Amino acid sequence: MMSDDLFETRDSSSREVFTRYNREDRIKKASEKVRQLHDPDFIRKRSFIKSVTENRGLRSVFFVIVVLVSINIAFFVTRSDKNNGRIYGIKTELKSFIYQDRALANLRLSENTKFLESLKESEEKDGALVRVNFIFLDDKGTKLSSSLQTGIYMGTELRFSSQDESGNAKKVQAEIYIKEKLLVLSSKIK
Structure with missing residues (x-):
């Protein structure tokens, strides 16, 4: 009889369960x-x-x-508004709303004491010139009005505001210039 490694040989006297392979x-x-x-x-x-x-x-x-x-x-x-941003580490926030059929826009530059410390090292020791251009747009994106405002940022909170009296403004953009940098924020008027 031929013996294979995979198969077990059965003992005839055993009463155990037998399988054909190991x-x-x-x-x-x-x-x-x-x-x-x-x-x-x-x-x-x-x-x-x-x-x-x-x-x-x-x-x-x-x-x-x-x-x-x-x-x-x-x-x-x-679809989202970009109404928050940073320029030179300064937090900026643009808010817009309608009040008595006029579109109003408020821009806030938050306090940043580190900015003032960096100014002490440069030639602008009294603060940095900030120019803000508010642009009011209708729902098609055409320009209704704009206003340019200036201020001096000395590390403390600074606010700018503008308004459009046409009643058709649906969106406002704020172009913020500080030193040689530009930041553009936009917000839908609610």
């Missing part, structure tokens, strides 16, 4: 992945994408989430 020997000769699957301590690790796209229902939910997130990001980027 499982441990076969697992030892198997590939690494098969040995891992038969290891009781092995935990199968799946990637995030594979676990999310495991079946048709999960794939469709994942696809819907990706579409909604991309629409939200696109909407945020195209």
Whole structure:
């Protein structure tokens, strides 16, 4: 009779359950992945994408989430106002609103003591000249009016305001010039 390594020889007097092959020997000769699957301590690790796209229902939910997130990001980027910013470390904020059929715009430059310290080292010891150009636009983007205002920023809070009396203004832009830098803020009039 021919003897194979994978098969056990059966003892005729034994009353035990008999299998035609020795499982441990076969697992030892198997590939690494098969040995891992038969290891009781092995935990199968799946990637995030594979676990999310495991079946048709999960794939469709994942696809819907990706579409909604991309629409939200696109909407945020195209429709949001840029009414906050920084120029030379100075926080700036543009607010606009309608009051008695006039569009009003307020620009605030926050306090920044470090800016004043940097001025002491330069030639402008009394402060920096700030020029603000307010531009009021209608819903098509055409210019209705503009006003140029100047002030001196000495590290303390500084405010500028402007108004448009046409009643058609839907958006306001503020171009802020300090030294040689320009910052443009925009806000929809609410």
